[in-house]
Amino acid sequence: MRIGIDLGTTYSAVAAVRGGTAEIVDCQDGRLTPSAVFFDDGRPVVGMSAKNMAAVSPEDYVDLVKRRMGMPGPVHIDEKGREYRPEEMSAIILAHLASQAGLSLGGEVREAVITVPAYFGDAARKATRDAAEIAGLRPLRILNEPTAAGIAYGLLRSESGTFMVYDLGGGTFDVTVMRVGGDDLEVIATDGNRALGGFDFDNILITYAALEILATGGPELRDGGQGEARLRAACEDAKRRLSQLDRAMIRVAGPDRLHQVPVTRRRFEEITAGLLARTEDISESVLAQSNLGWTDIDKVLLVGGSSRMPMVADMLQRLTGRRPSMDINPDEAVALGAALLADQIEPEDRPVVVGPGAGGFRDVTSHGMGIAALDDRGVRSNTVVIPRNTPIPCKRLRDFYTTRANQAEVCFELTEGDSEDIDEVEVTVLDMIALPPDLPEQAPLRVGMGFDADATMYIGLFDVTNERFLGEYQLSRPENMTREAKEASRRTLLELEAGRE
Amino acid sequence: MSEQRISSGLVLGIAAIIDRLDAYAGSDPASAGSVRDDLLELLALNGVHPVECRGAVDSSLHRVVRVVEQPEAAPGAVVAVWARGYASGETVIRHAQVVVNRPRKGEGDGPWFSQTR
Structure with missing residues (x-):
């Protein structure tokens, strides 16, 4: 079964298409569930029950996790010293919503479209996708909230x-x-x-x-x-x-x-x-x-x-x-739109791929993406490759050049932001990439950057001189989780859930 | 008995009036009390009952608004009710606002919310 989830900062909502119509799914707390977790003797409790206990021991209460998505560091450390990352805490909320929706719909929920704010960057989107996987849900799409609202309002078609x-x-x-x-x-x-x-x-x-x-x-x-x-x-x-x-x-x-x-x-x-x-x-x-x-x-x-x-x-x-x-309850429009899209995605669609038949929704990048490079005065500055508000999915190419003959390697620094001033944008050191020997000074190196429909980022580097790829890299951020880490989190979550029985 | 359920908005509105009558400190407490009792009875006739607040705190029924230290009370026990809660059958329409005695933590099964007396 599939659902749409509006994973909100303070409240979340779930919707599903039944009989051709998108409807909000009633959970334990009704149509809206507080996006809050309380650790009751180590066991997570979600929603209004969590909110109700916040005053008892604020150190066991976690909310506003969405604001921390994509950021490194824990949002909570439990009594045993276990640290919870933002995506793990979101996973606890998503698992609760999916299980409640399953009870209400009479089946197991396995797939979901989950919405995020349009301004979410790559790391926060990836963290949301990871949260779904930790929760045991296949994320069909990470969808921008305003786009979801547009779908719910029936703008398409x-x-x-x-x-x-x-x-x-x-x-x-x-x-x-x-x-x-x-x-x-x-x-x-x-x-x-x-x-x-x-x-x-x-x-x-x-x-x-x-x-x-x-x-x-x-x-x-x-x-x-x-x-x-x-x-x-x-x-x-x-x-x-x-x-x-x-x-x-x-x-x-x-x-x-x-x-x-x-x-x-x-x-x-x-x-x-x-x-x-x-x-x-x-x-x-x-x-x-x-x-x-x-x-x-x-x-x-x-x-x-x-x-x-x-x-x-x-x-x-x-x-x-x-x-x-x-015309639509403003609290519910985003979840309804997510459910409509979930219903529409073809079963064989890979989660990160959007085909023309999958709805043709296009979002834009919320900030410029580029790399750090020396400008004509030799100052390291931000060079935007994909400008802010570029429709996605998208791919842009831009040529850069080696700074000296026989340059052995190049430091690949990804930037997020629109300013040319490197101090005003977010810089992530991606990798030191080895270059082929004997490249002359100012040898062209072509950088390709692309976003897929979920705004997950891919980067490629092409050696124009030798006409060969130096590699294609899917953006792997230190703040995002590895597959092994996600699987470990999933096991922990299941143990915590089992402990509630 | 009608199957039609009373709307939660109406219950919340009546609950707010009952709150004010509970807080009434004027010269005619008997009248205020009788109006409050009538309203509670009206809710009960429509299947809406105040949430039970005796004993241990229950996160599905109670919103903890303050934690106090009272050695004479059981850990985790509700020691005061700031505002009544209301439920219709299994559905909580408004959580009761309660003050609880500080619970003990991590001492095996149960002491958190068990009533020890």
């Missing part, structure tokens, strides 16, 4: 034009511009803010309510205790109600009496206008990167629970002249 996906989640904001024509969906540009989401809107309302209560002679409720917990719950509730009503009352019990703070939608929008403006700035910037203006956008798709706030639709209507689409 039914509409053509230029679309913007505005994704305001609990803790992150992403915006993507894409073009759809016939069976082809192409991401043109994407950007975001990893530290801007619905949570920030809650915090502003909490501060507002707390100050209003203080101003009317009440106590300081932001005490880190029961008062603050009640205040947060009341404010989150009021925020939700303000998406439907013009005014709401924040009612919170203090130590001596009930405190009531009236708030209108208009007031809420005034105090959070700065946050909304930041999403507008990022949207404008992505449009500029696309060489487009608001009038070129045919439709805006809303994704992420926080995009339900009416001020979001109002702002986008002001900018585009049209009301944005929210």
Whole structure:
């Protein structure tokens, strides 16, 4: 069986196609499962149960793992000193989601399309793929979230034009511009803010309510205790109600009496206008990167629970002249799109290969990729081979040259970033590559770089003088796991799972 | 008895009102208490019951909001309830917010959540 998984920073969702229609699969925690793990005496517990126990021993609680995907180093060290990498922790969450989905669907889930943010780099995508394999799932595709949303909104085959996906989640904001024509969906540009989401809107309302209560002679409720917990719950509730009503009352019990703070939608929008403006700035910037203006956008798709706030639709209507689409539950669009794609991929497809029949979805690179080379002044600098926002899959060739006669080897340093300044980009030393003897000075060496449909990277080096390949390298990063390490993690995970019985 | 289940949104709304009545500190606690009891009864008639909070903490029912040290209580026991939780059959609609006594860790099977008394 196959599913689509929206593996989110704070919440995850699973969907599957049943009877030709994509539906969210109910798990133990309902339609959304917190992306959180708690180690209960060494055994992993996932979801709301994990969140519930976080306060008991925060050192046994792990969340926000997605922010660490593709980074080296552990996200958790258990009591026995075992270190857990981000992909292992994600594997625990994926295994839980797959097993819950299996229970709900009545079968074993073996394959999944898993979504990642469009800005994820190569290492983070590879880590997500590894997480699926550790969890015992065959990753059919690592799919960009806005692309998944576009699929869920049925853009393919039914509409053509230029679309913007505005994704305001609990803790992150992403915006993507894409073009759809016939069976082809192409991401043109994407950007975001990893530290801007619905949570920030809650915090502003909490501060507002707390100050209003203080101003009317009440106590300081932001005490880190029961008062603050009640205040947060009341404010989150009021925020939700303000998406439907013009005014709401924040009612919170203090130590001596009930405190009531009236708030209108208009007031809420005034105090959070700065946050909304930041999403507008990022949207404008992505449009500029696309060489487009608001009038070129045919439709805006809303994704992420926080995009339900009416001020979001109002702002986008002001900018585009049209009301944005929210035909699909914004919390669920990404998982639904992943499920639709999972259903569509031919069984014989190799996981990393995309054929023209597999949907024709095209994403773009989220940052420039290149190598370090000496410029004409002899300064080591970043030379971009594949520019940012290049549609993938893609392959680019560029010639470089030896710096002296009889150069014995060349240091292959991969760069991620757009600046020419080597200090402003991420540099990974790939390898020292031996060169054939007797190459003259300035002998051409052709570098080929390519991304497959999952944005996994391949690099080739060709000796033009002798007309032979010096090698083709699949990008192997020290922070990604070896096959043996993944198999060992899989065994550990199974042991941990078995320990729960 | 109707098969139709009460919506979780409605339960959460009523639960918030019950929270306020639980926190009521005004001059007429008896009236507040009777309104609260009516609401609890209304929920019960619709198959929604408060989550059990006696004994050991249960992560499937309880959200731990604070951990305290109380030598006289069992390790891992719920010692206070900040807000009631509600369930309809097996489905938890709202987790109870509880304060627990610090559990003992890693001492073989069970002591974590067992009620020792």
